[in-house]
Amino acid sequence: MLVPILKQGDYLIASIQSELSDADLLKLRDDLVRRVSEFRSHGVIVDVTVLDVMDSFATRTLRSMAHMIMLRGAETVIVGIQPEVAFSMVQLGLKLEGVNTALDLEEGLALLNEKIKGDSRRG
């Protein structure tokens, strides 16, 4: 399942549309890292609202993706982790250390604006 990646100004927005296999997740990671360079993006938002499972593989892949994007000089925000999924991740012992998270797309954009443009106006 392909994840559409939208370019919006300095940012890239990847909105996951359905459950992803391990291979789909790796492809998303590689595509995003590549496009950050291609479009000289400063920020990336990955919307995981539709994911009802974030297991150790998904968490590790998102974490490594955020780290790779950071090494390319851009910020990543993961948005839309569902409450049940957050509960399950904590039970599993999974951490998204060093990765920005926000409630939804709107909050994610505000966080990027704040971090990148020093714009403290939220909302």
Added chain:
Amino acid sequence: MADEVCIPVSSEIDIVTARQKGREMASRLGFSNTDLVLIATAISEVVRNIVEYAKKGELCLNILQEGGKSGIVVIARDKGPGIPNIKLAMQDGYTTGHSLGLGLPGAKRLMDEFEIISEVGKGTTVTMKKWVQNNG
């Protein structure tokens, strides 16, 4: 055992199928939304273990009825290399693969009951159960 559903596992695509089937069965049994996520995640971890270490195996799901309680049993079976040291494999952070080493101990925390039987050269069977919580 008429309700038993088994999913053959031979590639990472089957991880998604297995957890969807598990979620469907658990949903029919009346598990809460949180429990559905926990069950699907535990299935994801044990099936990934099959794909990573044994390459092939199967995941079987069945309904449990016991003394007025209902639940789901998840059995992940493979004829892979087996686990030489189960105590070590059940430790957080221990891995011989490329994972975070949270798969088996994590799955145990997500479910109510967890049992692992493994013999080197013969294979591994993980049996996990979760009961529907009756509130009220």
